[in-house]
Amino acid sequence: MNFAPYPALHASHSGVWIAHEGEVRAIGRGEAIRIAADTPVILLNAPLIGQRLGYAELSGLDLLELFAFLRPARFMVPTPKGLAAATGLDVPADDAAVAPFLRDAAARLLAIPDGDWPEREGAWTGVQALFRLRWPWAPLLADRIARPRGAERWLFTRLPEWDEAAPRPMPRVVTLDREEVDERLARLTGATREPRPGQRAYAEAAAGAFAPRVTRDSPNLVLAEAGTGIGKTLGYLAPASLWAEQAQGAVWISTYTKALQRQLAHETARLHPDPAVRRARVVTRKGRENYLCLLNLEDALQGGFTGRAAILAQLVARWAAYSADGDMVGGDLPGWLVTLFRRNGTAALTDRRGECIYAGCPHYRKCFIEHASRASVEADIVIANHALVMVNAARGREAATRPTRYVFDEGHHLFDAADAMFATALTGQETIELRRWLLGPEGGSRGRRRGLAARLSDVASYDEAGGRAIGDAVNAAQALASDGWIGRVAEGAPFGPIEALLAAVRGLVYARAEQPGDAGYGLETEIAAPTPALIDAAAPAAQALDALLRPLVTLGKRLEAVLDEAPDWMDGPARARVEGAIASLGWRAETVAAWLSLLARVGGPADADFVDWLAVDRIEGREFDIGLHRRWLDPTRPFAATVLRPAHGALVTSATLTAGGDWATAEARVGAPHLALAATRFEAASPFDYADAAEVLIVTDVKRGDQAALANAYARLIEAAGGGTLGLFTAIRRLRGVHAAIADRLARAGLPLHAQHVDPIDTGTLVDIFRDDPHASLLGTDALRDGVDVPGHSLRLVVMEGVPWPKPSVLHAARRLAGGGSAYDDRIVRARLAQAFGRLIRSAQDRGAFVLLSAAMPSRLLTAFPPGVAIVRVPLDEAIARVRERLSSGARLGHDAAPEI
Incomplete structure (x- = not known):
């Protein structure tokens, strides 16, 4: 393939390079912008490259778009390393080698239609439509994709239809045998694995949630805290799968993060190794706003979208024909695809406004949402999320098939999920x-x-x-x-x-x-004295x-x-x-x-059950919403009433269920006090040797509010660790300031730095990039503190900018008053610290350090960290020396320079 007319462009924080006609040269940002404006260029992730050049309108021959067309419903880490893995090429040695590598990768991708191509069907129709839309890759593809001899079956004709089924009967009443639970667990873990007494005890305790219910509105509630490394996923899958098999009923396993949903779907392969059987017995359910709406897509393809949005619709159509479930958020649609079209987005392709016309839709029998809904009725295991479970219980259309058994993993988030679900705005x-x-x-x-x-x-x-x-x-x-x-x-x-x-x-x-x-952020005040x-x-x-x-x-x-x-x-x-x-x-x-x-409430008496306030929502001074808000003072009350009481049994589990408090606090956070039957408690400590695996360093000489000192501390710590750092912030403004100050410096050292709220990449993909490159570091906020699972050398240092105190607000003030004042704040901080530390040690082989850049860290909060882990207060220089010594002695990889994405 001759790419002579098409140069390849790569930009990182350490420079800009262009490859053309066998020559590779470093150029300035201004020249790069002029070339990109005048000539189609091959590049990887146009929005990110445009951001680094300061040219938001950058466009060209984006290899991510080409990959999305040629390999729909497949994922690729959107970096040179990920592209090398997808094309079978060697990873470029440094940033200067990326530009010529992009030309070679383009040639490899464009050769895909010449071979055995599983995604050939629909490609000719798709590329013709994209040619009319002037997609830059279309002329190069049009000559390589032969027109099919007969009529090409395309999206709306090839998607399968669902079938009606008789209502599923109520689950049988069964009692799980302890030995059978142990045997099921042994089958799931495999004969080659070492026996873990903590995991076996956990599985036996979890089985209590599947015992027959004795009294109406009194479910068997089991609260189980299992430290990292216990293996709680397989621990609860053992009794859950056994009960589903014997009782002929469905168990709904609910998570808070999409990452755990994906992990659960992967783990169920141990239950059903045959993919066809697994698709029937295990179903992932999400809210309808996550799924592609075929009627919206048809409207987009028939002229409802124009410009770049129309190209997005065509690529989504390619994906939909090969997607396993039509899930656009966390499914097999690459998260980076939508960010390539970030100003158009995918909101118009999903049912976000609740305007579904159900059977009035011509695609009703093929609807992804209806497929998932009906499949979940016949499934043994339904993997859902806390929000969907609550929505279905409160106003779902599936009352006749409502589950009787739940497993709430990441149970420490139930309070937050209920708070959002039962809110009024x-x-x-x-x-x-x-x-x-x-x-x-x-x-x-x-x-x-x-x-x-x-x-x-x-x-x-x-x-x-x-x-x-x-x-x-x-x-x-x-x-x-x-x-x-x-x-x-x-x-x-x-x-x-x-x-x-x-x-x-x-x-x-x-x-x-x-x-x-x-600072231009949102404003709020109480409704009192209107x-x-x-x-x-x-x-x-x-x-x-x-x-x-x-x-x-x-x-x-x-x-x-x-x-x-x-x-x-x-x-x-x-x-x-x-x-x-x-x-x-x-x-x-x-x-x-x-x-x-x-x-x-305006001008009337206050209701002690609720917290009411007025707010003007702003982003950097720009108003985007105004209104009145109401939250339950204790949102676990409606959660217990709508979800727990009608159930026969529920397991609430987490590695940090009691973090920040005691068992009474944990019970209050999940709604147990609102049930007639007392909850069963179980606790299993982590088997990890934290005293050997990690240490906590509290830095005493980084002055609060000194942005330059904060940035310098982050840069030196990341350099000492050789990358592999997760940096956590409590304010987006400080995150952006630190990233701007240190990204170029780290890039010159061969240490890529990525950041939430800075890079035009979705959070899930940022974590994938971070996981894939042991030299990379990632800065983020709450979502990364709670939802990152990166075992191994890719995450060896966690740095927090300060004590994660709760944000002062009307709602927090009310709950603080009701929850014990400063003790309530302390419980929140301990829980957040425990979650952040939990990102560090994910396997028995992990080694790392946890650094808190706050001399004001109160000693009373140090109980958030596991018993036995060393906690020392040191100046920054000593912290850097200790990080370097700890990580260099346990490192399994060198610190060779790696190209940025």
Whole structure:
């Protein structure tokens, strides 16, 4: 393949190189921008290269896009090393070698159609569509992909359809035998593995959650803390799989992070080595907003998207034809693909607005969401997440098949998940979403979105009362916030009662919450002592919402009556569509009722069960939402009522379930006190020798607030460790400042530095890049503190910028008051420190150091770290020496320079 017209460009923090016609040379950023603007260039990850050049509009022949077309539903680490693995080439030795390597990699990828190509079907149709869209790779591919002889089966004709099945009977009542649990565990762990008494005891304790329930609304609740290395995943899979097999019921295993979901799906291969059997017996479920909507995709392919977004739609269509489950978030769609089109995104390709028309959709029988829903009914193990479990319990459509047994892994996050799930927010963004759901497109807006009247036109024509309710709801929706609301509110010219309410909220928040030198982040204040202006605005807003709630409730009742009457036109698909509409209406009616309850607080008495406040949400000074908020003071109350009480048994487990407190605190954080039957407690300490594997260094001479000193400390520590560092921050602003100060310095030492909130790459892919390169380091915030699993040499140093105190807020102040004051803060910090330290030692072979850059670390919080681990307070120079000595003595890899992505 001749690439003479196409130079290859690579930019890192240490320089910029271009390869063309056999020559490789270093160039300046200005020259690189001129070349890229005038000539198509081959590159890897255009948004990242554009960011490093300071040229956001950079485009060209992006090898990631080519890979996504040629190898749909396959993942590649988006780095030169990952590309080398995908193409069978040698990894480039340094940054200067990357540019010519990109040309060789392009040739290898473009040769794929010449061989045995499993993803050939649909490629010719796809490349022709991309040619018309002027995709840069299309001319090079068009000549290499032969036109099929017959008609090419493409996406909407080749996707499989789901089949209806008889309702699954209730699970049988069984009692698990201890010896059988031990035997199942032995089969899962394998005969070659050493026996682990802690794991066996854990599995036997977990089996208690699967015992027959004795009293109604009193599930068998088992709380199990298993230290890292116990092997809790297989420990609970043993009794869970055994119960599912004997009782013929489904066990739902719920996680908080997508990383653990992926790990669980991998571990279930031990249960069912045959992939076909595993697909039937183990199903991963997520919220419907995670899955590709085929109707939205069809609209995008038929002209709903233009420009770069249209190219994204074509690449997503290629992926959808080969995807295992259509999951766009954490599934087999590479996370880096959507970031290549970050200004267009994929939100329009999923059902994020709850506008699904169910059986009214022409692709209903092929729908990925429906496939997952039906597969989970027949599965033995359903891997879900905390949010989905709570949503299904609170307002799911699958009441008849609701699970009776749960396993909540990462159980220390149940409180946070429930807090978000059972929250109420009457904000501009929320009301405008409801308006769009009710009214559909307004003005010149495009897309397939339809309003309530269009979705239920046949019901309106059949049922006169239902038709009037639809009309009343549509009329009442005119009072909700509409497009451009935030500008009108800021200018003091709101339109309608809801926008007037938001204007009053904004005025009060700025009057009470804005401080001199404010950083431009969000503002909030309590609802207590509202001004006359807010009280006056709340009354007409409440009247408007009440006028909307009434027809929504009436319409829901009329739809239920139509189902009972079963008119001639109501076939199976129509019934499913009406049932879906009833569920959606019920959800919206509950939301509006919650808004009314929140408005009653304005000028009225406080409710001790809730915390209410007003907020203006901002990013770097730019307002993006305004409204009233309500959270449960104890969100485990509704969690216990909707999820735990109806269940027969539940296991709540984590490596840090009691971190930050005692068992009473752990029970309170998962809702156990709200159940009649006391929970069973189990605890197994980690088998790791932390005293030998790690040490905690508290640096005493980095002054708080000194950004230069903080950046210098991070740079020197990363250099001492030779990379392999996870840097954790409590503020995005400081993270960005440190990254900007040290990225070039580290790059010159051959130590790539990546960062959340800086690199235009999704968090999951950043972790994959970090895991793949032992010389790389990664900076991040809370998501990395809780959700990173990087065993081995790639993570050998964790550095925290300071004590992770909870952010002061109205909600935190209320919970702090109810939870014991400063002791409540201490529990939160201990839990966060325990989670952060837990990232460091993930296997018995791991060695590392944990560094806290805070002289003000209180000694009372040091119990967050495992017993036996050495904790010393040292100046920075000594910390660096200790890190270098510890990691160099245990290192298994050298510190050769490695190219950045």
